[in-house]
Amino acid sequence: MMSGLEEIQLSTIVLVVVAGFAAGWVDAVVGGGGLLQLPALLMVPGITPVQALATNKMGSIFGTTTSAITYFRRARPDLRTAVPMALVALVGSFGGAMLAAFLPASVFKPIIIVALVAVAIFTAFRPTVGTLTKLRYTGHRHYGTAGAIGLVIGFYDGLIGPGTGSFLIIAMVTLLGYSFLGASAKAKIVNMATNFGALVFFLPNGSLLWGLGLILGGANMVGGYLGSRMAITRGSTFIRVVFLAVVGALIVKLSYDIWVENIR
Numbered sequence: 001m002m003s004g005l006e007e008i009q010l011s012t013i014v015l016v017v018v019a020g021f022a023a024g025w026v027d028a029v030v031g032g033g034g035l036l037q038l039p040a041l042l043m044v045p046g047i048t049p050v051q052a053l054a055t056n057k058m059g060s061i062f063g064t065t066t067s068a069i070t071y072f073r074r075a076r077p078d079l080r081t082a083v084p085m086a087l088v089a090l091v092g093s094f095g096g097a098m099l100a101a102f103l104p105a106s107v108f109k110p111i112i113i114v115a116l117v118a119v120a121i122f123t124a125f126r127p128t129v130g131t132l133t134k135l136r137y138t139g140h141r142h143y144g145t146a147g148a149i150g151l152v153i154g155f156y157d158g159l160i161g162p163g164t165g166s167f168l169i170i171a172m173v174t175l176l177g178y179s180f181l182g183a184s185a186k187a188k189i190v191n192m193a194t195n196f197g198a199l200v201f202f203l204p205n206g207s208l209l210w211g212l213g214l215i216l217g218g219a220n221m222v223g224g225y226l227g228s229r230m231a232i233t234r235g236s237t238f239i240r241v242v243f244l245a246v247v248g249a250l251i252v253k254l255s256y257d258i259w260v261e262n263i264r
Helices: 010-029 034-042 049-075 079-100 109-125 139-159 164-176 180-205 210-263
Strands: none
Touching (some): 010 049, 010 180, 010 210, 034 210, 049 180, 079 139, 109 164, 139 180, 164 180, 164 210
């Protein structure tokens, strides 16, 4: 079992800690912290992509768990929706992680970019969306739609990952009718489950770097706590602004990845 700290320079550890803190904060508000955390892990000498993915999931679990608890204590999200959605998402995430071992993420990236552009345009030109909770459905239809969202986005998180929290939030805002704050609170519970589902797949093959993951997790916890407190204090308008910024960064990052892959 490797800790991931063998012969690693102090400057690299500091970089991982800073990235983990920032990723925890971003994840707590709107999701998308993997944009910062995963690239930092890939800079660790000798680390493989699978080890980086597994360690990234471990660090993220600490942050999402912390922010989920903070949201629960202060915003009181509806667990009747969040918990079943999280369980379905866990199964989807495990399935996505299994497929990730055989199917390259580059196959899906162009589709994800189109979806993100559509999400950004919709959110930017509909400023009233997500300001208040106005549920679209009730009863079985509400829970069925929530379960479908959890399954699909959980699968995406296990397969690719970046922007999972953002996709969860916009899906709950547009398809279920939650406010940005209400959706963000539930997204943390679901995202915690998707991280766990993917990690369950990675654990048996020894990909996880425990020492590095614990350091990353500690930084993620602090960022997650501060980010969730700020989101709760400032409300849906603040979350909407950060959401648009993160979605824009996701579009640039994935577009750059495709460009680099095509010129190789």
